[in-house]
Each structure stands twice: as C-alpha cells, then as structure tokens.
Amino acid sequence: MDLFDTLLIPVLASTLRLSVPLIFTALAGLYAERSGVFDIGLEGKMLFGAFAAATAAAYTGSAWAGLGAAILTSVLISLLHGFASITQRGNQIISGVAINFIASGLTVLLGNAWFGQGGRTPQLPNTARFTEITLPFVDQIRPIPVIGPIYASVISGHNLLVYLALLAVPFTWWVLFRTRFGLRLRAVGENPGAVDTAGVSVAWLRYRALICGGILGGFAGTYLSIAQSAAFIREMSAGKGYIALAALVFAKWKPVNVLGACLLFGLLDAVSIQMQGKRLPVIGEVPVQFIQALPYVLTVILLAGFIGKAIPPKAGGVPYVKER
C-alpha cells in the first residue's frame, strides 16, 4: 500500500500533467494531417503559443487574455503554413521546418527586447495563471481505499486546461466522425479530387482544418507557459511537438488512439523522471536516456510494420491542383 501512495499515485498524476501538451498538439496535427496537410511545424506553433500566452498574461494580468493571445498567434502561424502549402503549393515539410526555426528565433528575440531577461518573460502571479482546481467531494471520497487517493490526487487537483485536453479528444472524434465538416475533412485528406467534384472547396476545407489545429496549438502553448509553469522560457517546448507528431503516427491518425499514445508517452516521461538514479530489482539501473528514447523507438518499430500498420491519409503532403 505504501508503494501505491508514494510511487503509483504521483507517477499517474504526473503522467496526466505531462500528457496534456502532447494531447493538444497531437490533436492539432490530427486535424491538419487528416485533411492532407503535413504539419511538422507543431513545435513552432506550441512555442509561439507559449510565448504569446505568457506575454499577454504578463501585460494584462489575465490568464484568459493569455489563452486568447496564444490561440490568435497559433492560428496566424497556421494560416502562414496554409498560405505556403495550400495557396502557393509549396513543400509542406519545408514550410513546417521554417516555422519551427522562426518560432525558436523570434520568441527569444522579442522576449529579450520586451522584457530584457534573455528571452524569459516575467514570473507571473497565480492570478494570471490557470491554477489547480479541486473537484467537488474530494474530502468525502479521499478515505475510500484505492478509489479515494486516485480521485483526490490523480483526477482532482489539476488546472482547467488538463480537463479541457481530456474533453478535446471525444470532441475531436465527434467533429471528425459525426459531422459533415469532419466527413469532408477526412475525404479531402484521402481524395481531394472527389471532394472538389462534389463542389466543395478543397483549399477552404484545408484552411479550416489548419485553423482548428492552430486553436489547439494555442491551448498547448498556454498550458506550457501559464498553467504548468509561470513564465515563458526559451525553447520551453523542448521537442514536445515532435513527440506529439510521433504520438499521432503511433495512434494511426485516430483521435481516441491519440489519447492512448499521448498517455503512454507521458507515462514514459513521468517514469524516466521518477527513475533518475534509482535501481530496479533484477534489471538494475535503467538508463534514463533509454526511457527517453523509447517513444521514438516505439514509433519507428510501428512504422516498420511490426505493431500493426500505420497508414497515413492518402493525399497527405500533396498540394491539390485543380484540374483545368
């Protein structure tokens, strides 16, 4: 029971916290890629979002203003990606790479110019952040064995964005698989010609998919800078956009699987933090780097076709040219 309280509960709670940016970002990628636009620029979107959220929250003192600014910025970046890859029919991967570079350069440059702290934004007070929420009945449920601690320490006590991330998964599933927009979005990722023939604008659909992704990217950035921490720090996305990309592939481009993949990768992250310098029975000390590399290794193994087959949307990466 002791191990349950001191190890399992904290690991599960931190799994959830570490998964949230991955869930938002992987869902952002899901909208884009399901519509046939590759989005390597997820990392940059998250970084821009984090910077915008922290900056707006620092100036206004409002977390909601931060969220709004993050969403706006991230959507603008998505539109830039759309302009390059949909309107100009440029290479989608190159455009994404460019966005990542611009994000890691511009955020530090602007942050340094505005706040003079080497790219950091000022430390935010709790009133300008999304802080932990305690769910109702925690005190009543806590004494119950097993369920009690799980409810009190794993499910309760997170900030609002954590719960929004969990809600975003079924919502995305509903949008993609139960609405007309979602049907068309998936169709345009598989066979844009057919959608065009049906009289629906391929470009506008893909733009809308990218805007959805931009909104989610804003949430991811907000979570990083003003919910999980209290300031923007240079390069704070630290490769999470790429892990989210891996999770998206690992989830075979399906919303519910995305949740599973992100929780798995979050768990690996949480475990690697817990394992630092500890020894396991039988195996001995597992190198932290091994656990950190595991999400990428698993994704490669999946891509090799050893755990099922990941089939990307058929029209992914191909700019649509209307027949003349």
Place this chain on the structure above:
Amino acid sequence: MSAPFGQLPRWVDYGLLPFINLVVAFLVSGLVVLFIGASPLEAINYMVTGALGSGEGLGFTLYYATSFIFTGLSVAVAFHCGLFNIGGEGQVYVGGLGVALVALALDRIMPWYVTAPLAAAAGFAFGAAWALVPAWLQAKRGSHIVITTIMFNFIAASLMVYLLVNVMKQPGSMSPQTRLFESGALLPRLGFLFSPLGLDLGTAPLNVSFFLALASGFLVWVLVWRTRFGYEIRTIGANPTAAAYAGIRYGRTVVITMLISGGLAGLMALNVLLGDHGKLQIEFPSGAGFVGIAVALMGRSHPVGIVLAAILFGILYQGGAELAFWVPNITREMIVLIQGLVILFAGALEYMFRPALVRLFAPRGAAVLRPA
C-alpha cells in the same frame, strides 16, 4: 521537388529568383530588427565587418561554411532522389562518434595525416549507418522518411548522451565529454595560407577539412550529373513511376542515396571535432544539420550554389555572433530567425514570385504554360 512551369531563361530561374527570395527574407529580418528598436543598417554593418572585416572573422566564417557545405550537400543529394533527409543533425552526431573513436585510438601513435583519413572514413560510415534504417524503411516499408529521420535525430541524441555520460566520459571529469585529443588527431589550421595575403586568422579554427568539403562538392557534382547512378537518382526524384518503368530499382537507389547523404553529414564531425573542439562533447552539432536544409534550398541543390550558400550562412553565423555581442537588444537567436525566413522564402514560398517573372521574362511567342 515539384517542377516549375512556364519557360524562363536559366539565369532567371537559377539566379534572379533565388536572389529575390533571399532579399525578401532579409527585408523581413530587417523589419524585425527595426521592430525591436535597433537599426537594420547598423546591424548589417556589424555583421559584415564581423564576418569579413578581419582575418580572424574570415577564418571563422569559412570554418562555419565548411560544416554547412557538408550538411548542405547531404540534404541536396537526398533532394535529388526526392527524399527529404531531415535527420542530418542525428547523422552528424553519430558520425562524430566514429570520428572520435578513431581519434581516441590513434592520436598518440599516428600523425594527423594517417588519423584524419581514417577518422573521415569512420565519420562517413557512422553517419551513413545512422541513415540506413530510415532509408530501408522508406524503400521497403513505405514509411515516410521525414518522420523516421526526425525520430532518429532524437534517438541519436539520447544514445550519444548515454554514451558520453556513462561510457566515454573522462574519469574524474564532471562534464559529459571525452578526453582531449592529442596532436596526432588535430587537423592543421590554414593560417599559413592567409598570412602571405596579410591576413592573420588568429584563433580561427579554419582547417584542412575545408578542402575536403570542396572536394566533396566536386564529387557530388560528378556523382549526380556525370554518372549512371546519378542519372538514376535524378530520375527517381523527378518521377518514381517512370523510373520504375525504366528498370531503375527504387529500393536500392533510395538506400544508397541515403547512405551517401548520411555519410556526407557524418563528415562534418571531422571539421568540428578534429578541427576545433579537440574532443567529443554533448550537442556538438548545435543545429548545423538543420542549417544544411536552408543551404541546400538556397543553393538549389547544386554544389556550386551550396558552397556559395554555405559561405553566406558562415557570414550569418560569425557576423550574427558579433552582432549579438555589440547590439544589446539583439541576441544570437537573430541567426535562427534569419535561417527560418530563408527556409520559408527560398523553400516553401520558392515560386511565389515566379508568375510575375514569367510575365516579365517569358520568351515572346512561346506559350506560357500554367500549372496543369
């Protein structure tokens, strides 16, 4: 990469268009400089003087350029085959392992001219090996090489941190790095070539691998445009289906092309480890693998263009460091931003100004083809 439409004179396609894209990228960078309250003209002045104004500056510029030639060629070779090798960073990193292993084994018993070729071969082999799995997955399993090479960048980072922290670290040292290489593994610097010109390279680490970079450029040109295999590479890049009809083996060509690409990236480690650092340390590639993408795009995947683009990026890196030192509001990230804008305008938006140029320059009487 997608073929352009509409007839344009070659000098417009290969000279004017990239030039316009570059100018736009720099104009936007200038606007950012203006926006954060500094003077763009002053910034350019600091950069150019810092990069070219002294022997030492020039030496650093060419030292950076050497690295970027290798990674630029790496990206370009893969481009010709229609492959986007985004894994240069990881291939450089693992290539560094090969270079360091040879250096650590031979530096006390061999002179540099024995160690360096073997180290180069090991760097090439290790870099190529790191590209093998993504190449094989692309060729045989159809998994997208962009995704797999990204994954391999992160796997390389974890692997190298593990090796440097747990295996290769010098006993008693706190920082994760190998022992310093001794003189048998250090490349001669090129100061003696510049002193007759009255230029003092000072501490600049420009070394003989600069010539290896130029030679690699020549060999890539021969390979891509003067050999049967190069023809196969370009055919697959232009049209994989037609290549299959012509009897070109897709899998074999993709794998060999990626091995060459990874190997060229691995060679970059020679310049940095044996030419400058004198040890293998954590995160030594520091983004040069990604700079290769910008260099290849700007150089239009041609070795001559790549050498010129690499020198330009060398100027950016060296000049950018000077700029960040002298202007308080500007940090080193200015270089990253400029790089991103160059990739955006010279890469993703590469044909944005083309329709306008077609209207200006299309030969009279020739039908102006629209994208079909």
